[in-house]
Amino acid sequence: MAEFNDNPDKLRHHELSYILAKEWSNQDREFDILSEEEKEEILYAVRYHWDDMAEDYPLANILRDADKLDMYGDIGVKRAREFYKDDNDFKNNLKDNLARVEKIKTRIAKKIIEENNLLGPLNTSLRGASPVITGRETKQSPE
Numbered sequence: 001m002a003e004f005n006d007n008p009d010k011l012r013h014h015e016l017s018y019i020l021a022k023e024w025s026n027q028d029r030e031f032d033i034l035s036e037e038e039k040e041e042i043l044y045a046v047r048y049h050w051d052d053m054a055e056d057y058p059l060a061n062i063l064r065d066a067d068k069l070d071m072y073g074d075i076g077v078k079r080a081r082e083f084y085k086d087d088n089d090f091k092n093n094l095k096d097n098l099a100r101v102e103k104i105k106t107r108i109a110k111k112i113i114e115e116n117n118l119l120g121p122l123n124t125s126l127r128g129a130s131p132v133i134t135g136r137e138t139k140q141s142p143e
Helices: 013-027 029-033 036-048 058-071 073-083 087-103 107-115 120-126
Strands: 131-134 137-140
Touching: 013 029, 013 036, 036 058, 058 073, 058 087, 058 107, 073 087, 073 120, 087 120
Parallel strands: none
Antiparallel strands: 131 137
16 A cells, blocks of 8 residues: 655555645644534544444544545556566455455445446456456456
């Protein structure tokens, strides 16, 4: 996972995002329109958007699901291939991502996955065929 270059403590992206969002919310007067409770909810969602068990605020589910959508579809396969050079690691990542789909909580995220067949490219890649990306559609390459 790519993290900020200037990160001597090696914090994960959700913690770095939380720190930056907290500083931003304290310094930018645009945040004055929010109550302290609303700011707390936003910061909670940013900090715990990676955690499937973070349930204190519904906003955390929305942010978490939105953050996960890019691990599906053609872009999810492309990102996995770029990050995992070893075929076994690549396939294990795709399997893990397919298993995580059951943790998607929001109705709209589920609808986006279904209507756009975002699981198809992962399944195609696991069967060993490379997806051929042409615009929005994915076709299986000849073997």
